[in-house]
Amino acid sequence: MPLNVDELVAIDIHTHAEEPCKHGETRDDGYMEFQAGMAKYFGNPAGADGMLPSPGQTAAYFRERKIGAVIFPVDTERETGFHRYSNEEVAEICAENDDILIPFASIDPWKGKMAAREARRLIRDFGVRGFKFHPTMQGFWPNDRMAYPFYEVLEEEGVITLFHTGQTGVGSGMRGGMGMRLKYSHPMSIDDVAVDFPDLKIIMAHPSFPWQEEALAVAQHKPNVYIDLSGWSPKYFPEILVKYANSMLKKKMLFGSDWPAITPDRWLADFEKAPFKDEVRPLILKENAKRLLNL
Known part of the structure; x- marks a missing residue:
């Protein structure tokens, strides 16, 4: 059943497809430590045991809440050595759950x-x-001509x-930051x-700490640039970000949770306050994403 936008309470523009995606119980070296570090950073038990929700489980979670979800894997094979999850498989699961x-x-x-x-x-x-x-995890400047x-x-x-954009929980607190260089996500x-x-x-995903004002300047100046508000609880948003969201960038701000690191339940509860x-x-919550995605 195709997506019925009118029935949705929100559209989450930023959720992750993690596993199993044909890798089953097999984990690459260092993967468990990486996920445990992420769980510690976000104060979230997801990933502490190396197991994260599958795309199918994600669909069920979001369907129950009537929230549409943009979902993706992240290809970081070159920098992390972790096998990527199949784009084709994620797309096939989305086709099976195209209502959400x-x-x-x-x-x-x-x-x-x-x-x-x-x-x-x-x-x-x-x-x-x-x-x-993910410039930091993929090790590249977005304006590198090779891309x-x-x-x-x-x-x-x-x-x-x-x-x-901005700081990342990936590698936070780990030796050498797990090799992640924050500069690429300016x-x-x-x-x-x-x-x-x-x-x-x-x-541009996330409040771009510590470069929030630069991100706002780019979004304001360039008609084709938007900002998603994922990866942070709204109670921690910088004052200037809220100010711009309430005024000149109100049609360029998008709800995103960063599931499973941050759940929509937590994000939306803090957004209300x-x-x-x-x-x-x-x-x-919905209208900007609806327009951007041509839904």
Whole structure:
């Protein structure tokens, strides 16, 4: 049954497909420690034992709450050594749960022409609506020219790009930060992408600590750039972020939880208590995403 947007109370633009995705109980070396570190950072038991909800379980959780969910894996094979989860499998699970799940994919841009070729196939054959990038986990500057052939395909096909920005819980507190370099997720490098690909729809994920003002400047200046509010409880949002969300960027802010690290239940409960204007809340929760996704 296709997605019925009118019946949804919200659209979560940022959820993760983790496992099992054909890897069953097999884990790569270091994966359990990585997930335990994430669980500690977010104060969330999910992942403490190395087990996270499957995309099917995610669909059931969001269906019960009448929340649509954009869901994606993250391809970080090159930097972490962890096998990626199958984009095709996630898309197939989304097709089986198309009343609630919206498929995004992830391909490491360092895969070059292979990335561009796979992206076009996923869009045309599997109905993928967007692509997740994690510059810190993938070890690249978003404005590195090596990624541009990949972006060209995404702009031509009219899909969405979603870039992690700001600090990350990945590797937090681990020796050497697990090799993760925070510098790659500075939002200002996305400004170049927005200039060079003016018709590419871009979402900067998360409040971009410690570069929040730079992210707001890019979103305000570039018509094709949006911000999702995932990865943080709204009670911790910087004052300036709320101020912009309530005014000039009210049509560019998107609800995202960062499931399973942060649950929609927790995010939405804190959102109710945060100082957002009543007329802005429905825009953030659903209407902006509905427009951006052409639902």
